[in-house]
Amino acid sequence: MKIITLVLGAITALLGLALFVGGIWLASLGGAWFYLIAGALLTVAGIGMARRAAYALWLAFLVLLYSLVWAFYEVGLDFWQLVPRLLVFIGIAMVFASLAPTLKTSSGQRALGGKASAAIAVICLVTLVGFIAGMFHPHPSVVADDDTSAAIIKSDAGQENGNDWPAWGRSTQGERFAQFEQINKDNVDQLEVAWTYRTGDLATGGAEYQVTPLKVDDTVYLCTPMSKVIALNATTGKEKWRFDPQPKITESVQGWKRCRGVGYTDLGPRKQTAFADSVVHSADDNDTAAQDDANTSDSQIDNALRASSAPSCRRRIIETTIDARLLALDADTGKLCTDFGDGGYVDLRKGLTPTPAASQEGTYNVTSAPLVADGVILVGGRLNDNLSIDEPSGVVRGFDAETGKLIWAWDAARKTSKPLPPGETYAPETPNFWGTAAYDPKLGLAYFPTGNQTPDFWTGNRHPYSNEYNDSIVAVDLQTGEERWHFRTANIDQFDYDVSSQPILYDLPREDGSTTPVLIQLTKRGEIFVLDRRNGKPVFPVEQRQVPTDGMPGMQIASTQPFSALSVGTTPLKETDMWGATPLDQLYCRIQFKQMRWEGPFTPLSDKKRTLIYPGYYGGFNWGGGAIDASTGTLIVNDIRMAQWGRFIKQEVAESTGLKPSTEGEYSTQTGTPWGVERSMFVSPLGVPCFKPPFGSMTAIDLTTGKTKWQVPMGTIEDAPVHGFVSGLHIPLGMPTMGGPLVTGGGLTFFHGTLDYYIRALDNDTGEELWRSRLPVGGQGAPMSYIGSDGRQYVVVVDGGATRTGSDENRGDYVIAYALPKAD
Known part of the structure; x- marks a missing residue:
């Protein structure tokens, strides 16, 4: 028994000493004093247990009582917040209570009788078991x-x-x-x-x-990360056909192979309806004749519909590939529609400037499903983030679904959506659109969200038109590409808050019995913007709030940012929100939090210390x-609720310390700007979020x-x-x-x-x-x-x-x- 109490005492004292030393550090940063005090008490309790002294038990109980009061004061009844604050101290009290009969006062009396010690130990054990059982049940944030x-x-x-x-x-x-x-x-x-x-x-x-597959008639259509298109029987899963465009795997694509979906169109009804409409309009030119011979007019329409021949490849699957091509396949056979583009393909790199030398080969590609509606294919494109300036344009384009001909091209740097003359290129560095667009057939408007000008974190080189259109929802006429309105969800985005999810269109009922056609846009910031899709005006209130502006020299920083009345997971973090599986990594996370720059959302990055980024740049809401x-x-x-941190670092310093540059990893060069950027997830040494x-x-x-x-x-x-x-x-x-x-x-x-x-x-x-x-x-x-x-x-x-x-x-x-x- 002496060896047990000695080992237990040593472990408890070491835990207490760690909490005490870390608590001094945290208190010196202006943080909570709990760890310092609890650590001191546990250290003394551990020494007492090693000496088999009765006071060890009372100190263990005191620490438990102190932790209970402190925990409920800080976080109330939040189950997962209570776990690291209480479990260890309950466990220590339980073990100390079970050993109470072996602990003696200076006069030789036992610290606690056998029955009393057993009762307390059982109470602690039941509480521990209750906590552990509670871990296997969900705890809703809102019931x-x-x-x-x-x-x-x-x-x-x-x-x-x-x-x-x-x-x-x-x-x-x-x-x-x-x-x-x-x-x-x-x-x-x-x-x-x-x-x-x-x-x-x-x-x-x-x-x-x-990928999210499509289903039309009795066929399921999907694509693989390597841009292969596959058709399956919808009731048996048996393969009908597959097509492999054999994409070129460039350096940029090597680690980023995705295909989130394909598009579908049936050209026949569009062609036939247009032809029939022309007959109807011709009849309408002479109302008297139309009334006198209504049956003849009906017969003309019927004959026109029967006579109009559907184009070849009438039912089409439209795909964008990871090597930046647009293609059309016969939905019934899987063969290329050779009358589309050049033998079935359109090169989406046409009109783009070359990839900058400092970046990777083939930085422009497409990963998301195209919008295909009313005879138009609307596509954007993915660009490498953060490796270099001068990345190609983020131009958004509309192509004819039958011929593959370019109809229009919208770009933030241009005042028109007419296609460029042959031989000209779109301005580099404009904000891109890399998700899937939405379409309102009644209004004839397509809606797509944008990202920002690369690189994401340094804003000193941003163009005025990039600031105007970064992280926006843009409404354009689907047939012409002419802009009707745009709404910005962030002002001068410093944190890769690209708006990537497909807008949701919905007719919102109002109290007066009317409906408002709204667009619902989810953002990486966790903000949900609900706009009147006719004009882009907020339906749920949007407030411009002051944000920190103390950034690096040369940075462009907005003094306000838009916040919606609807949001998820956007409450700013504070010290009491720091978490960990144990008191030690929770203490570590508190210390790290207090050492970071954090004045709320949009706290600018610095080269002096790490800046907390929350909501993180993965979301909030991402492309899904x-x-x-x-x-x-x-x-x-x-x-997604994952905080990150970031800081600026000189490129030569990063190179000398062995940091490996990449577009998505922990270091990016941002070549052409004064600073590279180092960033990572905010986690404890155990790998648990902080x-x-x-x-x-x-x-x-x-x-x-x-x-x-x-x-x-x-x-x-x-x-x-x-x-x-x-x-x-x-x-x-x-x-x-x-x-x-x-x-x-x-x-x-x-x-x-x-x-x-x-x-x-x-x-x-x-x-x-x-x-x-x-x-x-x-x-x-x-x-x-x-x-x-x-x-x-x-x-x-x-x-x-x-x-x-x-x-x-x-x-x-x-x-x-x-x-x-x-x-x-």
Whole structure:
């Protein structure tokens, strides 16, 4: 027993000493004094335990009492915040209590009797077990008021697309809503795998499966990270055809292979409708004749429709490739539409300036699904961030869906959207658009979000037109590209807050019975901007707030930034939000936080010390976007909550210290500017984020009121590696998410973009998990749903591996369809 108390005392004293020394450091930075005081008491308690002195027990109890008061004062009943503040001290009190009969006072009396010590130890043990059990249950940030189903305000929502999923967001409005009710809350727990297909294109070597497939008639269409297009039978998963454009893998593309989706168009109805319209207009020129011979006019239209021949390759799949080509395939055969562009291809690099010498070869490419609507293909492009100035233009272009001819080209540096004359190039460095656009066919307007001028962190070389259009939503006439309006979500973006998610278009009911056509734009900043899509005016209030401006000499810094009345995960961090698995890494995180520059959002970077970046530049909301239950007006979104830090560093200093430059890694040169930039995730030495959970969530917002209905953590630590170790514990901490949700008329939200290997179905009214199924590997796309020719509703996911694992382990190439069991 003496050896046990000696070892326990030594461990306790060392823990106390570490807390005491770290506490002095934190207090000297203006932080909490708790660790200093608790550390001193624990050190003395440890020495007492080693000496088997009775006072050790009372000091352990005092530390526990002190930690309880301090914890509830700082964080109230926040479960995950209480864990590192209390568990260790409860455990110490439990062990000390169990050894109390061996501890003596100076007069030789026992510190506590056997029964009393056992009772206290049991109480501590039960409390510990309760905490541990609580770790395996989700702790919502916002709990639903009740489980009452949301009122239906639009009964025909989603029905315009029938049984299909013909666009990336199901419709060009980006709703990701399928009205099907066959799979619902009552039977979702019966879902089973209906079929599985493997593409043969493993997500290795920098490849990521982020695709949402399409479904038209009885065919599912998808693309692989290597830009291969595959068509599958929608009810069996059997391959119909595949096409390989054999993209050139440049240095820039080597570690960034993605294809998030393809587009679809049927040229026949467009051509025939236009021809029929001309007949109708001709008849309308003579109203009397039209009235006298209405049957003849009807006959003319019918004959015109029958006589008009559909163009070759009438039903087309449109793809953009990772080597910056646009191509058209026959949707029925998978063969190139040779009348499109040059033998089926359009070179998207035409009109762009060369890649700067300091950057990587082939920095311009396309990873997101094109918008294809009303005979026009709208595409943007991806550029390398942060390696160099003079990156190619971020021009957004519209092409004819039949011929591939360039119709218009919108660019921030130009006043017109007319295509450039042959031989001319678009101005380099303009803000680009790298997501998927949305389209309102009634208004004839397309909407696309923009990023900013590269590089992201140094703003001293920004052009006035770049500042005007960075991180904006731009509305253009789809047929001409002429701008109607734009709205900026950030003023002079210093932090890679590109607006990347597809805008969601929705008709918002108002109290007076009218509706307002709105555009809902999610941002990396976690702000949700709701605008009147006719003119770009905010529908939910937007406030310009003062932000810090003490940046580096030569920087352009805006004094205000726009903040929306709707947001998720945007509350500024403070010292009490620092977190860790133990008191020690929580103390470490507090010290790091106090040492950083942080005066709230948009605190500028410095070369003197690290600056905290929160929300982080991965989001907030990233390219996966959100979904809306268009029948109830409920917006459902997944987010990322990861803080980062950054600081400027001279390029020659970075080179001498061995930092390796890259566009996405921990160091980028920003060649052509005075500074490189070093940046990383804000984590503890254990690899755990330094701020409170959740690190990713799913949130439901009632758009009629702006109220958050519920918010739940998404994902567990089960498959998440920390320094190469995977715990395997199904603890729903809420992990960073990728991809987007699918919402259905059955009252369900499906999601599989978590770091653990599951697809889940949540209750739209409460956020409760109703079903989950294990996946072969992690996923990061968005599910989709359709009704097959057999009358069954399918939910389909593409599963290729969790995001940015840094290795080729646990990668896949799976397409998995779920359905209810077939009726007997």
